[in-house]
Amino acid sequence: MAEGKGVNNPHRRALRDFALGYPGAHEDFPWGELVLKVQGKVFLFLGTDGDEVGLSIKLPQSNAAALMMPFATPTGYGLGKSGWVSVRFGPKEKPPLELLRQWIDESYRAVAPKKLVAGLEGKGPEKPAAVKKASAAKKPAAAKKPGARKTAKKAVKKTAKRAR
Numbered sequence: 001m002a003e004g005k006g007v008n009n010p011h012r013r014a015l016r017d018f019a020l021g022y023p024g025a026h027e028d029f030p031w032g033e034l035v036l037k038v039q040g041k042v043f044l045f046l047g048t049d050g051d052e053v054g055l056s057i058k059l060p061q062s063n064a065a066a067l068m069m070p071f072a073t074p075t076g077y078g079l080g081k082s083g084w085v086s087v088r089f090g091p092k093e094k095p096p097l098e099l100l101r102q103w104i105d106e107s108y109r110a111v112a113p114k115k116l117v118a119g120l121e122g123k124g125p126e127k128p129a130a131v132k133k134a135s136a137a138k139k140p141a142a143a144k145k146p147g148a149r150k151t152a153k154k155a156v157k158k159t160a161k162r163a164r
Helices: 010-020 097-111 114-118 128-136 146-163
Strands: 025-028 034-038 041-047 053-058 072-074 084-089
Touching (some): 041 097, 053 097
Antiparallel strands (some): 025 034, 034 041, 041 053
């Protein structure tokens, strides 16, 4: 099927274009519906084209909060049990695009391989790589082993005395 099929709605097109901006993201059309995948795994279902905007995303962290929204339901076919959420907006409704982008980001990060997610450092609402670096750099090396510096200085002094 042709690339870009099913994106006549400007909101769907905006969400599709956003999702395609992720490393390794590509379109596929199983069952005649537009999905976005990363390394063969679906991270966004955009459904069929039409006047409505509907999508399904995997939300491991914000699933409970998302399901409190009036436009959100657990995804069918048993996917809801795994954290998938579906949202639907009528033809005259304006979807909350910024919120949907955050959810697409969460879904991508939940599905994509760790190497690709690590390449997103500093991008998007979450920054897992930056958090890891900050926690790893809590203590300087000298603080981890307080006696190490003194021992090294004593060894240098002993060596200097022997050389005289």
